[in-house]
Amino acid sequence: MVKLTNSAVILLEALLIKRGAQEFGSWFQDAVASALGTMASYRGCYTNPGAGQPDIIAGGTGFEVKSTADGTVALEGNYQAIRTHYQHFKLVGLRTDVKPFPLWVLEMPKDPPTRVTFKRIMDSITPIDPALNQELALRLSDVLVAAGTSWSEAKDRNAARDVLKRTTDVMVSL
């Protein structure tokens, strides 16, 4: 579990209030994809809107992105089957019921559980990937605050995605 910067949390909090939990989840997923894209290991990753696939795919790694208002997420769907298609499968979780919003990156086992509760100390079945957790929190904070309200107050998700792309393009080039 890693804390995002205060400013990034303020942007996410404002977005959650404005857009509601469901839309927030989609926008947050885009933000995570953008942040991963700034990392050399996951450059070129892409979001997958289709069912039966991870939210974000980066080569042999699949990412499922979840935001939760009670600390627990249900991994409904055929996660067991999806899991087998990827060498690594990671669960990115953000708890919005706790301030400031904490972020987790968990390594999913070969046999994923149907429910995961995000706690400070995770069970050995779904251990935290500490390095990626730290790195993603850092990158995500950087991307979010660099895009700022241009992202969080964009008129729609496509416009918000454009802002993220512009942001990460420049950040990578710097």
Add this chain to the structure above:
Amino acid sequence: MTLRADVIKLPANCPLGAVSIDALANFDLIVVTGPNAAGKSTLIEPLRKPNVANGTVSCVDEETKANVAYEARGVQQSITFITSTELMTNFRDLNQALALAAGTTRLLHVMKLLEQAQKNLSKNNEDLNSEPPGLNNFRNLYLTADRACGDLLRTDAVYNQIGERLAVRTGVEWKNLDLGAPEDVRIGAESSLRPQSRSIAGFSVLNPSLTALTRLPVPTAVGESGASCLDTATVALNDAIKHAKTLIPPENASNASPEIAQDAKNVAGNLLSESERINAELDSKNVLRECLIRALAYLRNQDALSCPTKNCPVCNGKIDSAELSRSLEAQVAGEDAEGLKLRKKLDEIDGMRTRLDSVLKGFNAAEDQARQEHRSILDAISGIVPKLHQAIDWDEVVIGSAKLLKDSCESWMKIHITAPSIAAIKDARTLAQLAETESKKLLSTEIALNANLGADQNEFRDLQVLGFALAARHALDTLSWEAQLDKIDADRRSTTQRDLWLAAVQAMATEHQTQAASAANQVVNDSGVQERFTRLLGLLPHHPGLQNLNFCGKEVQLNGVAASNTLSEGQTVLVNIAASIAVVGKVAGTANHLPGWIVFDEPTNALDEKGRNQVAEYLGGLSMTDVPSQIWVATFETEFAEKLMTKAQTTGRRVMHVELPNFQRGTTVKPQIRIRQPNP
């Protein structure tokens, strides 16, 4: 068991001092009197709330005759301790009496504690998830500042890139700025990059001279200039002079003047002289002709008289009259060719004189115009030249322009200072054009200097808004704000468990409340209570109308309607006394209601004498059968007390009168005890 108060002991540190009154259990009516502030309420306070500070009450169990220390439980005291205020109002407190009777009071009390605990726990939840102090201000500041950034990327790198670009263009050094630096440092660094409008040194000083030169009083077309007109006039005058001179015999012509105007005047004078000479010659010719005509006429006349003239009448010489006549006729016949020639020349000379005069006037006018024009240009240029001196701090390009123009002006003056000429006009025009060219050159140089000013200013604005947003973000991020995740999760678990327990207790409470309501109905509808109430009402003196009242628990009704608003104050007190006693009679001595007494604290407050008498008569008239309990009355009304005690004696009550003296601080009170035996 039912308890009767036996001993009241006040502690030494209470206002009245260590007071003890014994053997109270032997009396059925205890009346405490004394003036206001004598300490009556203090004396009876242990009956309501016994404790170390207020004092204690020792009781006698009526069944076992054992001594028992009285401990007020829950709200027992509210039933047996009735104040004047309660007697004047409705039966609010009887609800508690009913609840007590049903045994739910303590449960209700626990419920209240639980509800309070629930509220406190909820509040604790919020505290666990609360924001650090001041975060909201930082949040608003950050979001507002961030919005101003528009499409800019909010990174330190972008901020410093803009700073570097501006620094290059403004010639200022820029060091990467730490956005956590104090605000004045950041603003100072940004202000050093503020793009300013730039100008060429000296241009503003030189510019008026340039403008004046471009506006030299030179005609647009050379042909329209005075100099050009003078040139034309000079040619015309030379032609006229030349032509005129052909009409003057050389021997009569005066010497030519170098000044053309003077020359023209001389020629005009010569023409006049020649004209006069020819006129004189023509006059001679006319006279001679007249003589010839007269001589011919004389000869003809003599011939006609047949006396031809043989000798000249003037010289007397011999003449041939006929031949002479023929000769004269030949001389006067026809045109005088020489005369004609002379007149023609004379006309030619006069025409030339007129022409010469006209041309000369034109020449003079043109010369005046040309000189005026020349003077204007000369004045303008000579006025500008001193202003073209180079200032030390002027820009080189301005100095170059000034020098060029100064040299040109001085050259013009050197060449053209003497007289107007077309060349002077042309050179002046060239000078004006040169000034215009130089002015445009300098202006365009200055515009080029400010070519990026607008863009720079926009970029400077970007730098400022970005700097402000990044500083606001930095301030926000430095706030300590940690998620108390473990505590929140633990609290959530305990809250869930607590809510389960609360639900269970609430279910129990609801059940008990139902039972309490049922019990209340039972008390209200209890035949004993109703019978006692009716009987007590029946004992009310002088109030036959009150016999129809019904006791319905919370209120007393008259014919199904609340009677509280229709009763007088005295009636209200009497009815309340009856209602209180009716309920106490039901619950007194039960497991939850031990005390066997009822206390009336100042029951006659706000009543008039008639009312006081009625209360004394009513309360004193209640027999031990009517109220099998001790009755305590505290009052400052001595007359009321006397009537009450006298009446009570007649109904068989054993009366103790406790009289308190005036209270004096620091002095232990010694109450006067008087015993009154029943006197049925």
